[in-house]
Amino acid sequence: MSTLFQKLEKIVSKEFISNDLYVRHAYSRNVNPVLQGVPDIVIRPSDAEEISEILKIANKENFPVIPRGGGCCEWGGSIADGNTGILLDMKRMNNIINLDQDNLIVTAEAGISWGTLNDYLSQFGLYTGSLGPGSGLTASIGGGISHHSVGAGGCAKYGACTNQLVSLEVVLPTGEIIETGSQANIFSKFPFNRFGNGPDLAGLFCGDxxxxxxxTKVSLQVFPRPSFAAYKTFLLPRKDVEAASQIMTEIRRKGIDVYDTIYMPQVIVGTGTPMGLFPMWEQLKRKRGILFYTIEANSEIELTERVKQLDNIFLNKKAEELGPELSDGNFAKWQYENPWHLYHNLWGMVPASEPFTAECFTPINTLPELFIDTQAWENENKEDMNQISEITGNLTILSGSGPIAMIDGNNVEYTVGFNTSNSYHDGKKYEIIDELNLMLWKSLLIRIFKHGVQYYMFGTLPSSLMVEIGAYTQEYYNLLKSIKKILDPKFILSRGKFNLNGD
Ligand SMILES: Cc1cc2nc3c(=O)[nH]c(=O)nc-3n(C[C@H](O)[C@H](O)[C@H](O)COP(=O)(O)OP(=O)(O)OC[C@H]3O[C@@H](n4cnc5c(N)ncnc54)[C@H](O)[C@@H]3O)c2cc1C
Structure with missing residues (x-):
């Protein structure tokens, strides 16, 4: 047993540390099948003080540390870089610390999931507004804030979860513990506001x-859940992407307060329905794109007025309303009543296949050009995709766009990627499939980058690609690196991301 292990064991006790091979492997992946990093040690701290001690030792020993919440990153963000390091599993830190019902702020440990937190808040008629990522039944609030996550519900109204951030407790890479926002003032008794006391230092850690x-601790605004809600689903006309983009833009132009507006492109409806994923759309003669809205209101009158305004926008664009019940095709009802479920169902929707995503934020009106270019990308890469199909016999290797949710501003979370086979087939591993998938993935990420989009849940692969292709201005990247050097002179924390390796 190494001396490093012994020193760490003293901090958390035997029960919460392991260097067993099977444990290390259990933490070696996120949800994609090609990126893997096996850590040397997995440790499960209970509070900020323990993390501070761990980081101080890691600095002395010059040993990398990787924080991991729910481990749901799509791009290998919470795995060891280069098969080395201490993996910091945050999921033991899952307590709710305080609910300030007067000021509508909840403070919780960073390892709690969005689902558990909102379950607790629902007892008081409250919610976090934006319900975090679609993976929020497992994903943690610390992971969400680290990614600017958005997508589970409420994102057209409340935007990314970082919008609701009030204050953070953070352990800096060298072990110091700070609090941001109102808590930067030692006389402040409880978190109440993010902005003030100087620059927005919480912002430095949002999406970092x-x-x-x-x-280690996250304080978020919470909101009373309105008592009235409406949800409607529409079948779009033939040019569905243009229609969806125009309807979403019109909703923003008219300033109508929607809770969610989500577009399910034709590829999802057309491929998923025959596979049994969307039984409520089986009766549709034409499996075209779907657009739905959900709204919340404090009175029946307010609700009715807004439904009228929204329906006008949809019907003017020749969208056809489906019936009120789920069995009539009203997917919006299901989505509102089952937050966090939408993306889980679609993950790997083609049997025996894996999705590689290039999800990003982009303005609503860029959707049509992105769709055209994703299709062009698929056509240009057909030969490589076919090579994979020939090995596995899986003919549904295809690219396309998943559910596209309106978020804050005039933007959407653009879900795009390709479904492919993984390298295990008929009891054998085909290295060539991993190579092809990785090559295709990089190529799609770069292609989408060049539309000027914003990636937000970076992982090592896309953040390094962004640096390698020169997408950052030199001045911006220098600043990113200078801040890193000041906070983390030995590049202990999350080494490798954004190509920050200490050189
Ligand atoms: C089915 C499915 C659906 C998804 N849907 C969405 C979606 O709708 N929207 C979306 O944004 N993403 C989505 N994701 C991606 C991902 O799950 C989210 O971005 C989520 O917020 C990650 O949280 P996590 O706790 O799992 O983070 P992890 O994967 O554990 O970590 C993510 C990153 O944050 C860092 N990190 C984690 N915790 C901390 C901490 N306490 N302090 C500092 N750094 C930390 C990690 O080092 C890593 O870089 C989805 C993933 C899946 C599998």
Missing amino acids: NGIYGVK
Whole structure:
């Protein structure tokens, strides 16, 4: 047993540390089949003080540390880079610390999931507004804030979960513990506001993908859940992407308060329905794109007025309303009543296949050009995709766009990627499939980058690609690196992301 292991064991006790091979392998992947990083040690701290001690030792020994929440990153963000390091599993830190019902702020440990937190809040008629990522039944609030996550529900109204952030407790890479926002003032008794006391230092850790510090406590605004809700689903006309984009833009132009508006492109409806994923759309003669809205209101009158305004927009664009019940095709009802379920169902919707995503934020009106280019990308890469099909016999290797949710501003979370086979087939591993998948994935990521989109849940692969292809201005990247050097002179935390390796 190494001396490093012994030193760490003293901090958390035997029960919460392991270097067993099977444990290390259990933490070696996220949800994609090609990126793997086996850590040397897995450790499960109970509080910020323990994390501070761990980081101080890691600095002395010059040993990398990777924070991991729910481990649901799609791009290998919470795995060891280069098969080395201490993996910090945050899921033991899952307590709710305080609900300030007067000021509508909840404070919880960073390892709690969005689902558990909202389950607790529902007892008080409250919710976090934006319900975090679609993976929020497992994904943690610390992971969500590290990614600017959005998508589970409420994102057209409340935007990315970082919009609701009030204050953070963060352990810096060298072990110091800080609190942001109102808590920067030692006389403040409880978190109440993010902005003030100088620059927005919480912002430094929002979407940082775990490079600038370990989030240990998160304070979020909470909101009373309105008592009235409506949800409707529409079948789009033939040019569905243009229609969806125009309807979403019109909703914003008219300033109508929607809770969610989500577009299910034709590829999802057309491929998923025959596979049994969407039984409520089986009766549709034409399996075209679907667009749905959900709204919330504090009175029946307010609700009725808004439904009228929204229906006008949809019907003017020749969208056809489906019936009110789920069995009539009203997917919106199901989505509103079952937050966090939408993306789980679609993950790997083609049997025996894996999705590689290039999800990003982009303005609503860029959707049509992105769709055309994704199709062009698939056509250009057909030969490589066919090579995989020939080995596995899986003919449904295809690219396309998943559910596209309206978020804050005039933007959408653009879900795009390709479904493919993984390298295990008929009891054998085909290295060539991993190579092809990785090559295709990089090529799609770069292709989408060049539309000027924003990636937000980076992982090592896309963040390094962004640096390698020169997508950052030199001045911006220098600043990113200088901040890293000040906070983490030995590049201990999340080494490798954004190509920050210490050189
Ligand atoms: C089925 C499915 C659906 C998904 N849907 C969405 C979606 O709708 N929207 C979306 O944004 N994403 C989605 N994702 C991607 C991902 O799950 C989310 O981005 C989620 O927020 C990640 O949280 P996590 O706790 O699992 O983070 P992890 O994967 O554990 O970590 C993510 C990153 O944050 C860092 N990190 C984690 N915790 C901390 C901490 N306490 N302090 C500092 N750094 C930390 C890690 O090092 C890593 O870089 C989905 C994934 C799946 C599998």
